[in-house]
Amino acid sequence: MNVDSPMESKVRMLMVLAGLLEPTVNHRIEDDGRLLYRIDLSFPDVKLAVEFDGRQHVEKEAQWESDVIRREDLEADDWTFVVITGTQLYQSPDAVLARVMAAMRAKGLRVPRRPRSEWKRYFVGRDVA
DSSP states (O other): OOOSOHHHHHHHHHHHHTTOOOOEEEEEEEETTEEEEEEEEEEGGGTEEEEEOOTHHHHSHHHHHHHHHHHHHHHHTTOEEEEEOHHHHHHOHHHHHHHHHHHHHHTTOOOOSSOOGGGGGGGTTSOOO
16 A cells, blocks of 8 residues: 555554545545545545644644645545544544544444454554444
């Protein structure tokens, strides 16, 4: 997989181990062959994006401003975003899963009633339910 960061891989791993559909990695949004945007993890058919935002997305003003504009542009085209931070992923992966699952359901994707518990083995020592 052509992921941009280890944290994106961890989010994808969390989703897959929980029994969710595997997202598309680095989906490209193009206009006449020109790259406009890339989305970390997504379900392009239903316009659902799952993104990990590390500190650089907040600490670097240009990055933050670019992210805001990109999300506004895509939301205007009916994309929905679930944005995950490191604190959320490590302290409350169960809450992250709940948010992703709710967004998937809202977009009409197949979602298990309860996530598989296999993901918990990979988040040892975290505050998980």
